[in-house]
Amino acid sequence: MQSPKNPSVRISSFLILFLSALxxxxxxxxxxxxxxxxxxxxxxxxxxxxEKIALATExxxxxxxxxxxxxxxxxxxxxxKRLFTEGAEVRAGQILYQLDPQPFTAALNSAEAALARAxxxxxxxxxxxARVNELVAVKAVSQQxxxxxxxxxxxxxxxxxxxxxxxxxxxxxxxYTQVQAPISGRIGKSNVTVGAIVTAYQPVPLAIIQxxxxxxxxxxxxxxxxxxxxRRLEDRRLVKNENHNKVTLIQEDGxxxxxxxxxxxxxxxxDPSTGxxxxxxxxxxxxxxxxxxxxxxxxxxxxxxxxxxxxxQQGVAxxxxxxxxxxxxxxxxxxxxxxxxxxxxIGNRWLVAEGLAxxxxxxxxxxxMLRPGTQVQASPFVPEKTSTGAEKSPxxxx
Numbered sequence: 001m002q003s004p005k006n007p008s009v010r011i012s013s014f015l016i017l018f019l020s021a022l023x024x025x026x027x028x029x030x031x032x033x034x035x036x037x038x039x040x041x042x043x044x045x046x047x048x049x050x051e052k053i054a055l056a057t058e059x060x061x062x063x064x065x066x067x068x069x070x071x072x073x074x075x076x077x078x079x080x081k082r083l084f085t086e087g088a089e090v091r092a093g094q095i096l097y098q099l100d101p102q103p104f105t106a107a108l109n110s111a112e113a114a115l116a117r118a119x120x121x122x123x124x125x126x127x128x129x130a131r132v133n134e135l136v137a138v139k140a141v142s143q144q145x146x147x148x149x150x151x152x153x154x155x156x157x158x159x160x161x162x163x164x165x166x167x168x169x170x171x172x173x174x175x176y177t178q179v180q181a182p183i184s185g186r187i188g189k190s191n192v193t194v195g196a197i198v199t200a201y202q203p204v205p206l207a208i209i210q211x212x213x214x215x216x217x218x219x220x221x222x223x224x225x226x227x228x229x230x231r232r233l234e235d236r237r238l239v240k241n242e243n244h245n246k247v248t249l250i251q252e253d254g255x256x257x258x259x260x261x262x263x264x265x266x267x268x269x270x271d272p273s274t275g276x277x278x279x280x281x282x283x284x285x286x287x288x289x290x291x292x293x294x295x296x297x298x299x300x301x302x303x304x305x306x307x308x309x310x311x312x313q314q315g316v317a318x319x320x321x322x323x324x325x326x327x328x329x330x331x332x333x334x335x336x337x338x339x340x341x342x343x344x345x346i347g348n349r350w351l352v353a354e355g356l357a358x359x360x361x362x363x364x365x366x367x368x369m370l371r372p373g374t375q376v377q378a379s380p381f382v383p384e385k386t387s388t389g390a391e392k393s394p395x396x397x398x
Contacts, residue, residue, distance in 0.1 A: 041374065043366035044381040045329050046315070048356050050307040053346065055238065056299050058250075059279075061219035065212055065292045066282075069183045070205035071096060073198045074176040075104065086189050090181045090209060097179035097206060099198070104177055108170035115163035118156060125153045185211035186288075210292055215285040217249065217261060219298045220276040226266075229302055238303035247281040250297040251289070259284045263300065309356050310349040315364035316340065324350075327370060329361040329378045337372040 077099035084096050129149040135141040181187070187209045192198060198206065232238040249257035261283035270277055281298060283290065290296075316324050323339060330336040340355035356362065363370070364381050 040377040041366060041370060042377045042379065043329070043335070043363045043370065045361040045363050045378055046312060046381045048309050048311065048358055048360045048362060050358055051310060052304060052306045053308045053310075053351075054304050055302045055344075055351075057221075057225070057302055057344075058297050058299050059219045059221055061217050061279075061296055061298045063290050063292055063294045063296060064216040064218055065185075065210035066214050066216055067183050067185060067209075067211035068292075069181070069185075069209045071179060071181070071207045071209065072201055072205050073097070073099065073179055074200055075099065075173050076199045077103070077177060077197070079192060079194055079196050079198060082190055082194055084187055084190075084207075086187065086207075088187060089185070090187050091184045092181055094181045095178045096181055096187070097192075099177040099179065101174055101177040104170065104174040108167070108174055111163060111167040111170045115160065115167050118159040118163050122153075122156050122160065125149070125156045129153045179206065181209055183209055183211055185209045212288060212290065212292060213285045214282050215290050215292070216264075217247070217281045217283055217296060217298055219279045219281065219300070220271070220274060221266075221279055222274075222276050223270055224275075226277060233303060238305055240303045244301050244303055246301050247283075248299045249283065249290075250299070252295050257283070257290070257296075261298075305351075309352045309358070310346060311340075311352055311356065311362050312364050313345070313348050313350055315362045315367075316342070316350055317367065326356065327363045327367060327372065328356075329363060329376060333376055333378055335363065335370055335372050335374045335376055 079097055080100050081098040082096070083098060084090055084094070090096070129146075129152070132141060132146045132149040136143060136146045187207050190207050191204060192206050229238070233240065245263040247261040247263055249259075249261065251257055261281040264280045264282050267278040267280070279298075279300065281300075311326060315326055317326070318324050324342050325340055326338050327335045328338055338355050338360070340350075341353040343351040343353045345351075361378065363376075363378075366376070370376070
């Protein structure tokens with residue numbers, strides 16, 4: 001027997017079929033819907049523009065005395081007195097040491113006596129030679145007698161010259177018993193004391209005098225840097241200015257020296273062990289802050305680069321081989337790879353020698369995971385301000 005149809009059952013079945021159809025259609029629409037487009041990575045750039053900058057190089061160096069004199073005795077003797085204070089200023093001609101003068105005084109007196117004796121015999125020998133000459137003329141004596149008298153006269157005259165020279169030498173040696181300062185300057189410690197025996201021109205100096213106002217600063221520079229500077233001046237990448245021979249100093253503790261020095265010369269010999277030449281600068285040192293042998297940093301002016309391109313350091317990266325490169329925004333708003341040749345760091349920017357041109361837009365923000373050829377959303381870089389209102393970055397967005 002056929003069961004009766006229930007209207008409520010028929011309505012429930014219809015609703016279930018209707019909802020299943022709606023779910024099937026919705027799933028198909030989600031599968032066929034296209035994925036949402038990813039936004040372009042935002043980047044910030046600075047536009048390269050030529051700048052006029054003065055270039056300088058910092059090199060380590062050491063100070064050296066303007067004049068240096070090693071005091072050595074010129075005669076041998078016993079030191080009786082030391083007539084200076086160690087570490088004090090002395091002047092040229094000042095007596096530093098007094099040697100025992102008695103042996104030299106005796107030698108002087110002996111030479112004076114010998115000279116007087118030689119001079120005393122000279123008149124009689126002259127007279128005898130004249131008389132013998134007259135007698136030879138009348139053949140009263142032989143020619144030999146005259147020759148003997150003439151020879152005795154010549155010998156007496158030579159003796160006088162000899163003792164005159166001996167007397168002068170004795171006077172000089174007596175003067176040398178007073179050891180004098182050959183130059184003005186500051187004298188160091190004494191290497192001998194009173195009562196010491198010294199010898200003439202001994203290897204160990206009695207003391208050392210150094211003139212330190214002005215003072216030299218000797219700076220080694222590699223020949224490669226010297227040749228590079230010469231090439232840049234020749235091809236006009238660098239132009240000399242009025243300060244090209246000026247030098248400033250940073251002292252060993254990092255304090256800038258208040259005085260400005262002048263470059264004197266560049267040595268003509270290359271040190272084969274270091275491959276460098278020595279540059280010498282002269283500095284005023286009236287306050288005696290610089291002492292010989294101090295380590296300093298010398299800042300030497302090279303010239304002016306009138307078309308310098310400076311890129312912020314955060315815009316320069318390095319490849320696995322350590323070579324620098326930058327990413328720029330090209331005409332199609334894509335990131336483009338540019339290998340760079342860097343000259344030096346100036347503040348927080350790099351001076352670019354090769355790889356960039358004026359007008360290039362160098363990416364400085366948004367470089368993380370950015371690949372060359374990627375389409376980017378580029379905007380000019382806006383430097384942040386510090387609490388004082390100064391810009392954190394020297395780069396200027398154009």
